[in-house]
Amino acid sequence: MKTLPPTYYLDHFYEFLGYLEGPCAHLLNAADKDFIAEFKALSHDAQLVLVRIYNRQSVYVRRDSLSYEEIDNPRAGLNELFAAGLVNDVSETGFARLLEQLNKAELQSLLAESPQKAPAKSAKKALWFEFAQAHAVFSASEDWLNEQYLEQQQEQRLAYFLFLYFGNVRARLNQLSMRDLGVMRTRQLSHEAQARFTSADEARGQFYYRWLGLSLKNTQDQALDEFIAMLEENPATTNRIASVLEARDRFYWQLAKRLLQSPLEQHDDHYSIQILKHSRAADAVEKRLRLEYQQGWKEQVKSELEAIIDDPDSETLYVFAVDFYQRKFHRKRTSMLTDMLRDSSAPIPLDEAYVSHVEQGVCAYYERQGITALRSENVLWRALFGLTFWPELYQNPKAGVSNEFDWLPRLLKQNTFYAELEHEIEARLAQLQTPQQWLTHVLQVSTRHYGQVNGVFSWHQSLLELIKPLLTQAPVVQTQAVLRAMARDYHQLSDGFADLMVLDEQGLRFEEIKAPGDSLRRNQLITLQCLKKAGFEVAIRRVEWMYNPDQAYVVVDVETTGGNHSSHRVTEVGMVKVINGQVVDRWQSLVNPQRYIPARITELTGISNEMVADAPVFEAVAEAIDEFCQDAIFVAHNVNFDYGFLKREMERAGRRLNLPKLCTVRMARKQFPGLASYSLGRLCEQLGIELVRHHRALDDACAAAGILRLVQQSQLQQNLIQQARS
Template identity: 40%
Template sequence: MRELPTYYYLEHFNEFLSYIVSHNKALLGKEHHAFIEVYSQASHDEKCLLVRCINRKHPFILTSSLRFSELSNITKLITSLQEKGWLRSVTEADALALLEVLTKQELHQLHEECVNVSEGKTTKLAALAPKKSASKADWLSSCKRLPVKKITLSATAKAYVARNADPVINYFLFLYFGNCRDRLNQFSMRDLGVLKTREVNTTSPTQISRYTSKEQAMTLFRLHTMLREEKHFIPDSAKQIDDLIEQLPVGIDAITDELQHKLLYRLALKLLPLNRTDALSHLFNCKHPAAQEKWCREIHKDGDLKALEKHLLAIIKQPIDERLLLFAQDFLARKFQKKRTSVLTDMLRHDTRQLTLDEVHKGRVEQGLVELYRSQGHHAFVAENNLWRGLFGLTFWKILFANNELGLLTEFDFLPECLKQNNFYDTAHDEIENVLSSLSSSLIWKKHILSMASKELGKTQYLFRWSTELIDSISLVLDNTDISHLKTMLRSMAKDWRRTRDGFPDLVVSSPSGLRFEEVKAEGDSLRRNQLLRIQQLREAGIHVHITTVDFNFDPQQVYAVVDIETTGGRAANHKITEIGIVKIRNGEVIDQWQSLINPMRRIPNKITELTGIDNQLVADAPIFADIAEKLDAFTENSIFVAHNVNFDYGFIREEFSRIGRVWRRPKLCTVQQMRKYYKGLRSYSLANLCQHFNIAMSQHHRAMSDAYAASELLRLVQAKKQNASTS
């Protein structure tokens, strides 16, 4: 890890402030300019201590903790920072917030300072003090009952100072990062090599900001701050919420208006149990889709069906968004037209096909279906959101990632601001349409994607995940889909990224009947509203989508590769394979087998030779793992990997593939676990003891093929139990 210089906090802050001054000057108010002016005239040590304080987690700082080898006379510096208005003493308004920062020992000390025990008389507060051994939470609760004036005047509180520049610094952070979460420690993490950042062209003369005006920036900052605080806000009364609603900034454009209504919705939810009438009024007038849905559901509870029907019809006539429209149509049909089931339920009941997978695929059903389709000779990939986001990102890469005006402003930005603010199409309409019109054939589009991928491969961004399968699946879609349909989808994503970025089907499959997307649902899964909307949107664009429900059962036609290996030792990271034996089973019958000694390229320990009979001379002329890797991969393809203590054998083989730079995965099944499940109560589940119990012949224990055959007999016993269970 890199060693950071003495003044790295100060260097980070100066780098950060330089960006604010050069790129965001028009967005600053009087208080911000005043801070910058005072800071520019401060001494080096004053700046250094201020920045040290800014980087503290809490706004309350114990002065005795401000000890830095590079700074002398800290007491004088603290006084200077107070005179500049950057630090201040703790006030009565701070009292309760300060308590949250104090340690248990400090809370105990504070309590003793504040209770009056003069003249030998214990007051009520003293009597209510917790035991010294009580938890910190008990001491905190007790201290919150103390008079705030006494807390402020206590020696404990006077040992602290409070940051006074936070409103200014937090606004600067908002301008720099575009949110209220990220802090200056991002710079330290970058310098330590913990956080990867994006390369930025520092010679570019372009000086732009995230926001179009000071009014927009300040309104957004206030709304984001209120949204962050709302998460932790527990109201004591309806008036507290009413006061907050009164303070809500008025939206000045679509972005601020959307945030304002989101905050109004959240506050209305908190108001609902305290003042139902006012809360319902706020929900009714709120333009957030969730607020409209909540109002409808609450009015339905109240039984005001006339008002409900009228409002549902109004939503359908002029919907805010597609999700709300779907809700309104569905709710109207079920509550007023005597329809018994939802659109989601109907689609799952009537618009699906059903498949059965072996139960080994539970927890990885999508990959299980991919393997099934591939075994049938089809092309299949897990697609989900990544395929569509990858197609979108690589198609519009130059607009999104090479054009700073769309919001990649700092090295910490990996998702363009135009997507965060959902105005990509409005901002870059002409460029988007030019790109789409230039992609006149699937071949040209594929070349464009491959060109972008080869140039930008591996670059960090928050739009999609890089992988070989991503490019392969995009190529498959481009080769087998009408590109006008794909352009329709990408245009929709550009126009409303926020609502179309997820919910896409799980798989893409190409078979002789054509290309289709599949939404996969296993037992217990539900079809979410955003998934239904994507299915409808894709179908309306002319793209085929199926819904596949999956049951799990024992599939006798599933191929199992029963594996045993011998090794030079017990740890995959430190030892190597000396022999592999594999028996293929389908429908209870052996259909193939494969075995090979392997030269581990290291000495085999004597104790291993005594156990297995495999010595250095025996493997001297055997192939190394790299020589048999391709055959092993092909032999186990589309099979379930089975072994006794499967993680041992599987882990060694996966590690050997990793050493030659290949990723290798198979679904796996453990005969130890399966025997414990289906044959309970046996004395031992070791391979040798199980073979003895069930009279399974072992020609040569601790040799790969012999043990693989023995494990395959255990698998047959398990499968017999499964088959009996499925037919009974």
């Protein structure tokens, strides 16, 4: 790991101040500038001590923890900070907050003179903390606290400065150190660093509501009324800047959710409705209208729903309003989400082994029919959006990439990308009138900027393979319509896209895959409707867990040098492919493990060091194994053993094994309960399956395939009986 110079905390703080006094100078008030000047006037030791304090997680710092190699006289530096008022003794108002960070030993010391009966010394910290909350008194604890701790006095100002630099009220100064150590990735700017806010009103307005949101998270339910009273005593800013209004809307929705979840009786629905009225966030408006409807204010709700439908603020709100209006005032019984699921095509049969690999199973299902299905979901559209508008997002200063720590441009964060860069966006789309023009642009951007950190999409080598079919198979005007919609409302349309892009004789379509128990989320409905409006064919395909005779199963057995795949290696691989209950292919090979085979293993398997001396190493057979297992379900007796070894060997060979798994031990236990043993040898004896050379890979794989066949036959018979009864 990299090493940093002894004074790197101070060096970073001066870098931090340089950004504030440079691009952000217009966002600082007189008090901010006075603080910076006061800091610069401090002695070197006092500066070193203060930046160490500012790099702590808490405003409360142990006095005895401030001795560092780079500080010549920490005591003198600390005294100077006290004299300047930059640090102070612990205040009574911060007492309860400090209690939360004390460890058990400190709580015991604090309460040593308490007249109340304290918990046993061996009691857990939580019990001591509860005792401290109930019985610790600041006046009685003040001397002990001030011997141990100090309180820094610029918490909110420092938080504002960090907000200007990082755009986040939870940001920390140590992110600069993490950057220099290589722990945190940053991006290279194509322009000079700039402020992320245009005016002090915008910066302070956003900070105010985000700071309130952070304070709300640290507020106990019992103190919510006090928190709300504080809001009423300090009325919200009259700032009408769009980004500030959005921050306000998010905060009041956050507050309303806390009230709705609060167990306190005084926080009833009427109380929550009053808070919700402060927010125009789509989620808040929806919740308020639902609550008002429950309260019986139906005509008022009907009127507001009609107004939203006529002139919606967002696609999210419009979808809710149409759906709720139809169900509550037109006597429609089902939601739009339910209707879409009901209207979906016939279900796709998949083996239940695909329960964690549903999209992979559907792709394999289509592949067997000669249809191309690619897993697209959000990857496709985010990547195409980012690559298409890369110059506008990351090279145009107006997009708001302020410094190297910004991954997502300000205009996307604030959802004003199209509103502020409409001319540039439309000019870009006008240049991309043919598939070839678009592909050329995407390829040029990828070549120049591959690997650069961004908050829109993740780079990987197969991106162009996913994008090319869309650009060449779909009308350009349709693709442009989707990207234009994303530019207008990136918050809503950056996720929820369909799982698969399917290409067949009829053309290109998108499919959302839903397994049993899955639901269609609201954001998915909105995004799927966006694709439909653009002219794309969109379908929802349901999956049913059932036996599919066309499904391929690869039954595998490996022999190894020992039982741990981290330290041992494969000596033999045997595989059989089963389709519709029949073995259609076999594959076997000894493998040179490139290490000694213990005598006990040779005695068990019959595989000796001499037998594998001229055998291929695993890397030489990895491709053949990969191809044999393609689009199949991986089956083995005690499957995690065989799968774990092959997965590790594949990783060593630079490949990836990611297949659904079935275990014939578990299947046999479930289908044939009560047998004396489920080991491979004994199970074959009990089920009448031939096993000639136990502990040789191909023979064991063939035996496990026989178990699979009997289990599936038994399952099929049970299903037929159940269907006949129903």
